[in-house]
Amino acid sequence: MRRIINIACYETMYIFKDRTLRLLLLAVPLLYAAIFGLVYSAGVLTDIPLAIVDLDRSKLSREVVTAFQNSSHFKPVPSVTTYDQLEQAMRNGTVRAGIVIPEHFAQQAEQHRSTEIAGIYDASNLLWGYNTRKYLREVITDFNSHHTAAYLAGLGISQHQVQDIMNTVSLNYEVWYNPTFSYATYLYVGLLMMVLHQICLLSVSLTVTREKERNTWIQYLASPLPNWQIFMGKALPYFVVNYFNFSLLLWLAVRFVQVKFEGSLGLVLLLGLLYDAIITSLGFFISLHAPNSLQVTRYLMLLSVPIFITSGFTWPHTHIPLAVNALARLMPFTWMAESIRLVTVKNLPAAYLVNHLLVMAGMTLVALTLAACFSKRRRPPVHDGVIVNSDTFYPGIK
Template sequence: MRQILNIAHYEIVHILKERVLFLMIFFVPLLYASLFGSVYVSAILQHVPLGIVDLDHSQESRAVISAFENTPNFRVIPEVATYADLEAGMKDGKVRAGVVIPKDYAQKLSQHQLTQILTIYDGSNLIYGFNTRKYFQQVLNTFSADHTAAYLSGLGMTQQEIINVMDTVSFSMEVWYNPTFSYATFIFMGLALMIFQQIGILGIGLTVTREKEQNSWLQFLSAAVPSWKIFSGKALPYFIANFFNYGLLMWIAARFVQVKIEGPVALILLLGLLFDLIVVSAGFIISVYTPNSLLVTRYLMLISVPIFVASGYSWPSTHIPAVINRLVQLMPYTWMAEGFRVVTVKNLGFDYIADKIMVLLVMAAVSLFFALTFSKRRKPPAPRGVAVNGSIDYPDKQFLHS
């Protein structure tokens, strides 16, 4: 145990000594979480810039305009008065949606003829498009119902008779788990867990490569210390730091970004511990078998975006090609992200994520086995090159002029 603690102390000294590594482990996760949190802090998209083209200029058309002005979901842009203004606003992004009221709107309305109000929305941004379409339906359905009720009242029908006519067929709608359609609840923790994975792997992934670049890894290989103790000592500081960051990210998400985080705390901690163990073990293995720090960072940069995009977190896995689905199922992030969402957003228990827990357990056991039993046989030194996390000493003159 003393050997493990000595190695852990040695690793902590390096973390504190190397400013970049220290900032990367303790500051970058907070920085990224704060950045993403500030982006998604509004959670619900409201005040969509709306241009209204009134070609009728009647009392009835002004009632339509009032319906859109009296909802917080839209913000009417007064500068838009013509169809050309609407087109120009949509092109430069000042307007994201439009309403065009035909010039014979009041006349057709008085004659009980079919009249149509044209609604337009910008589909180039799917978040704007989805929400705008929903808001249009809400405003126009309410407006249509109010207009129908006013017409029936003008025919002399009582309030109860109007209710009976309009409620011939009724329906109710409920949204479960994310009733406010909060985009922060949908996407933020997926990004936060990706930060946790990438920073966690990168932190420990540079430990052994640093020793190789400083020519000190030979001391670990030749010392009378078993492989499992070397791994345990080097991994312990990063395991603790990662778990601290895991809790910090959740606190930021719940406290400042208003992300929905519910569910059994024990399950949330269990998922974090398993994922942390996989991240630390995998990062150490990568560091052992990668010749230098530059390659470690390259590998992680190459896999980070594909893992997130193909994991099924932001796009349903049922609509991802089967071959890609099978590949991403080999990645722990896929199981961790979905298990975390099931627990925290749906507030479900162990029975609903038992399969994900078992997969993470197997992945943790496999990665831990290879990390604990890495070969201490010395390999030929890698050609000296650019070191991302190398010695703080200046390179010698021979290296500079080679």
């Protein structure tokens, strides 16, 4: 145990000595979390810029305009009053949606003839598009209900009869798990897990490559220490820091970004422990076999986006091609992202996550075995390309 602590202390001293590595481990996760938190802090889209073009200018059309003005989802833009202005405003992004009330709107409504209000919305951004369409329908549905109720009351039908007629068939919405449709709850925690994934992998993957480039790895290979002790000593500081970041970023997500967190704290901490062990071990394994620091940096940067996109966190894995889905299931992020959502958003107990826990435990065992069982046969460093370091010297220059 003392040998492991000695190696861990050496690695910890190097972390605090190396400014770049220190910032990478301690500052970058917080910086990313702050940036993402500011972006998704609103959670729900409101005050959507709306242009209203009233070509009828009747009492009924003004009631429609009032209905949209009273909606908390929209923010009418009074400067846009014609269709040409609406088209231009949609192009330059001044408005995201528009309502065009046609001429003779009130006349056709009084004659009980079918009449249409044109709803136009910008779907270049799907979040704007889906939410705007939903909000437009809500306002028009509410307006139709009030207008129909007023018409029936004008025919002498009692209020009780009007309610019976209007409520013949109704739909009562009951939204589970994310009732506010918060985009922060949907996406933010997954982004944090990806940040931890990349930061931990990158930092741990530079441990052995750094020693190789400085020709100091030979002292570990020539030592009588068992392989697993070398691995434990080198990886322990990064494991501790990454687990601290995991706990801290989740606390910040709940405290300041208002992300939903209703699951078992113990289960979340267990998932974080397994996830941290997997990526720390894999990072050390990568560092053992990577020729130099530059190769590690290149490949990890290339892998980050595919791992996130194919994980099924933003797009259902049931609608991802089987081959891609099978590859994604080999990645620890896929299981962690899904598990953390099931616990924190759906508030599911451990009984519903048995498969996830078993898979992640299996991945932990495999990753630990790969990291701890390495050959002590020396491999000369590869000098092709630039060596990534943060010291005061330049590679190849004495």
